[in-house]
Amino acid sequence: MVFKCQEDSFLTEFCSTVVACERTDRGGYNVIFEDTVLFPEGGGQPSDHGWLNDYEVKNVTRTGPDAIHFVEGEQAPFQIGDRVHQKVNWERRFDHMQQHSGQHLITAIFDREFGFSTRSWWLGTDDSYVDLDTTDVTREQLETVEKICNQLIVACTPVTVDVFQPDDPALKSDATRTRGLPDDVSGPLRVVTIDGVEKNMCCGTHVKNLAQLQAIKFLNLEKSKNKCLVHFLVGSRIIRKLTECYERELQFNILLNGGPPSHTDLIKKLQTTVKAAQKTSKKLTAELALLEAEKVNSAEPKPRFYAIHRLDGTDSDFINTFLRNIKLVDCFLFLTTGDESGKGQLLLQGKPEDIVQLGGDICKLLDGKGAGKGTRFNAKVNKLKAIDQCQKLIEQHFNSHNVEK
Structure with a gap:
């Protein structure tokens, strides 16, 4: 069946009669x-x-000759025989048409110019x-195909849709392709023709003239x-993308204190500064770790336990340097x-018996996940604010050992 939306892709409102309205397992009704x-x-x-009258529709599927509209709700929205006003979200429809x-x-142009056929395509929410x-x-x-496509758009190349019966000899012509045709299609078939470019069987909605595409990028x-995906934008999406890029450019102007021509040089300078700062920071971290190790x-008298807690990031350079230089x-x-x-x-390090007795409890207090083996216990934790509780636990553990002795 050729639906009204396929007869005229620019039609936005229509009235039709309900032939079925059934409750679904996922709640709501199929109309x-x-x-x-x-x-x-x-x-x-x-x-x-x-919309179907005042009911919003966000999913329409096809089964054979039927278009199934899903409507949410506990009560049946319509009765068989009801005349219902249908209205399209035009902004979404026109975007998809483009x-x-x-x-x-x-x-068509990739095929004509370079013999690259299309295996599949994807229409996404941001790009396709x-x-x-x-x-x-x-x-x-890529530049060649883009240029040819935009030349055909400027030339206002017509796009027409013809309807044929399945046994029409015209459908067997080498000039008519079958890309995009659903396997369970039945009844009349639509052939979309881009004048002088291609003829292609298709069930989708389309523009009437390539000028309505505005541009391709x-x-x-x-x-x-096994994949070679060419991402593209058409029409209004190019304008939206340009707007996003321009707004981001204005933000860069403020952050970098310079206009677009200087962005690259300013970012390179910033990267150099950051690398130098990171190198200096790493050196200072190593020196601090050495001093801390020497302090211990x-x-x-020699301490039985020692704690170090740093909140300047999860980088392990400080701890690694400290451990390499600790002698106790x-x-x-x-x-x-x-x-x-x-x-x-x-990270816990100590005698195996202390690791066994303290590791799990400390990890639990810090809401962590980890394990210990021998003289080490490592974990990722989510509650560093519980460090004081852990230190009390450690003090109690070693004080009790002193009492026992």
Whole structure:
């Protein structure tokens, strides 16, 4: 069946009669009409959103000749025979029309110019892509296809939709492709023609003229195993992307204290400064760790336990340097690193019997997850504010040992 939305993709409102309204297992109702202006998902194009009278519709699927509209609610929204006013979310519909017609054009030009067929395509919420049957696409090829597509847009190339019966000889023509045709399609078939470019069977909604696409812009080429995805934007999405980029550019102007021509140089300078600061910080951290280790090594009397807690990040350089330079074998070490959020790392080092008795309890107090083996216990923790409780636990443990002795 060819639905009303497929007869006229620019039709936004329509009245039709309910032929079925059934409760679903997931709650809500599936509503079927004699005809519909709301496009059901198919051909790689998501379904329309819209309204049935005052009921919002965010999902329309197709089963054979029927378009099934899902409506949330506990009570049946309609009765069989009701006449219902259907209205399309036009902003979403037109966006999908632009992206879908743009995909047809991109696919056709890649095929015509370089012999790259399209295996599949995806219409996303932010951008879309075509999956080309090739292992690579060069920058020059991308630029060529984009230029040709935009020339055809400027030329106001017509886009027409014709309806044929399944046994029509015209459908067997080499000029007519079958990309995007659902496997369970039945009844009349639609052929979308971009004048002088291609003829392609398709169930989706399309523009009437390539000028309505406004423009096509390729974003990036994504390569992975057995995939070559060309991401693109069409029409209004380009304007939206440009607006986002411009607003970000204005923010960069303020943060970098310079205009767009100087952004690259300013960022490189900033990166150099950061690297220098990180190098200095690492050196100071090592020196501080050495001093702390020397403080422990030279302490009299020799401490039975020692604690160090740092809230300048989870970097392990300080602890590693400290441990490499500590000389007290029997000293129980309670070390943590983290930040103001309370999350960080825990390390305990000491006699195996002390690790066994204290490790699990300390880890629990700090809301951590970890394990100990021999003279070490390591964990990731989420509650560094409980450090004082841990230190009391350690003091009680060693004080009780002193009493026993």
